[in-house]
Amino acid sequence: MSKVLVVTSGKGGVGKTTSTAALGAALAKAGKNVVVVDFDVGLRNLDIVMGAERRVVFDMINVIQGDAKLSQALIRDKRVETLSILPASQTRDKDALTSEGVEKIIAELREKFDWVICDSPAGIERGATLAMHHADVAVIVTNPEVSSVRDSDRIIGLLDSKTERAAKGERIEKHLLLTRYDPVRAARGDMLKTEDVLEILSIPLLGIIPESPEVLRASNLGTPVVLSNPDAAPSRAYADAARRLMGEQVPMTVPGEKTGFLTKLFGRRVA
Amino acid sequence: MSFFSFLSRKPTAAIARDRLQILLAHERGTLGGNSDLVAILQEEILAVIAKHVSVEREKVQIKLDRGDSFSTLEIGIEIPPGLAEKQASLKRAALRAS
Ligand SMILES: Nc1ncnc2c1ncn2[C@@H]1O[C@H](COP(=O)(O)OP(=O)(O)OP(=O)(O)O)[C@@H](O)[C@H]1O
Numbered sequence: 001m002s003k004v005l006v007v008t009s010g011k012g013g014v015g016k017t018t019s020t021a022a023l024g025a026a027l028a029k030a031g032k033n034v035v036v037v038d039f040d041v042g043l044r045n046l047d048i049v050m051g052a053e054r055r056v057v058f059d060m061i062n063v064i065q066g067d068a069k070l071s072q073a074l075i076r077d078k079r080v081e082t083l084s085i086l087p088a089s090q091t092r093d094k095d096a097l098t099s100e101g102v103e104k105i106i107a108e109l110r111e112k113f114d115w116v117i118c119d120s121p122a123g124i125e126r127g128a129t130l131a132m133h134h135a136d137v138a139v140i141v142t143n144p145e146v147s148s149v150r151d152s153d154r155i156i157g158l159l160d161s162k163t164e165r166a167a168k169g170e171r172i173e174k175h176l177l178l179t180r181y182d183p184v185r186a187a188r189g190d191m192l193k194t195e196d197v198l199e200i201l202s203i204p205l206l207g208i209i210p211e212s213p214e215v216l217r218a219s220n221l222g223t224p225v226v227l228s229n230p231d232a233a234p235s236r237a238y239a240d241a242a243r244r245l246m247g248e249q250v251p252m253t254v255p256g257e258k259t260g261f262l263t264k265l266f267g268r269r270v271a
Numbered sequence: 272m273s274f275f276s277f278l279s280r281k282p283t284a285a286i287a288r289d290r291l292q293i294l295l296a297h298e299r300g301t302l303g304g305n306s307d308l309v310a311i312l313q314e315e316i317l318a319v320i321a322k323h324v325s326v327e328r329e330k331v332q333i334k335l336d337r338g339d340s341f342s343t344l345e346i347g348i349e350i351p352p353g354l355a356e357k358q359a360s361l362k363r364a365a366l367r368a369s
């Protein structure tokens with residue numbers, strides 16, 4: 001059975017696109033058929049994070065307006081065979097994203113894929129509400145920081161009231177993904193504690209993704225971090241989160257970098 | 272990760288710069304960034320092909336790779352088995368008759 005998952009946050013820049021690419025790649029590596037869908041009309045960047053920017057021909061709005069078939073707009077990942085991306089439009093007006101159009105596309109994607117992962121734009125406007133509308137599962141990306149937690153709370157409210165599932169009186173499965181987590185600052189007591197964030201938002205924890213320079217390297221390369229460096233701390237954290245999404249029980253840890261003595265000495269020079 | 276793997280890791284900033292240069296050149300239109308060009312080419316190429324065989328829109332795959340000095344456009348059209356030969360011979364017959 002296929003699942004529609006929205007990666008959302010309210011607040012901008014917390015790691016939604018990074019997480020969409022990483023979770024999508026991790027699920028695809030596990031053999032699932034996955035499509036990652038960019039809902040950020042006008043400011044698309046999932047294609048860039050996925051390294052597909054040079055291969056975009058048609059986008060979601062071309063499909064909605066009937067200028068292209070869905071199969072023509074989907075771009076197959078070059079590294080993982082079961083991973084595809086549906087780009088957002090860079091140039092067209094946001095209003096071209098109609099709710100009927102989105103509904104049709106999501107229904108068609110459900111038939112082709114096991115996982116349809118929607119990368120939401122920031123904010124609580126139309127783009128964000130359309131991205132979450134058809135979701136069965138929501139991953140709420142949150143940084144351990146006051147404004148991010150507050151925006152996540154707002155988004156949780158929308159998920160429980162403005163989605164298709166909510167309208168049908170059904171529950172939408174919600175998971176918290178804590179990203180850009182800094183173990184050093186956490187140890188120093190300068191960062192909101194995971195327990196506190198969980199208690200405030202009261203939704204289950206999907207994973208804790210540490211802050212890591214590997215994420216920037218991955219974005220430079222245009223390769224989801226779980227593919228560019230599968231052993232890196234954020235990659236292992238994303239892989240665990242993906243396994244939890246598939247229903248596996250995985251003990252919760254904050255993966256640290258496996259750095260040897262030499263790496264510590266010289267690591268800075270090559271970073 | 273091996274103990275010495277960091278030695279072989281190349282910095283990624285140059286790759287990021289190259290990707291951006293290519294992307295922006297296309298978006299700013301200096302490399303013929305007309306985003307509708309592909310749609311126009313597709314329509315016209317399909318029209319030419321449709322004169323000879325009937326193709327389903329679903330069976331047309333269009334791939335584009337925007338490059339530094341040139342881009343490649345790849346159009347894959349799936350033609351049903353036997354149809355191509357049959358239609359071609361019909362066409363030849365029609366030509367001979369005219
Ligand atoms: N775990 C991490 N460690 C270090 N940097 C990170 C991490 N996660 C995300 N980033 C960086 O944070 C920035 C924002 O990430 P991203 O684009 O994924 O956020 P977003 O929520 O999609 O943003 P927007 O709201 O603008 O769509 C990027 O520069 C990304 O590389």
Ligand SMILES: [Mg+2]
Pocket residue numbers: 016017018040045119120121
């Ligand atoms: Mg984003």
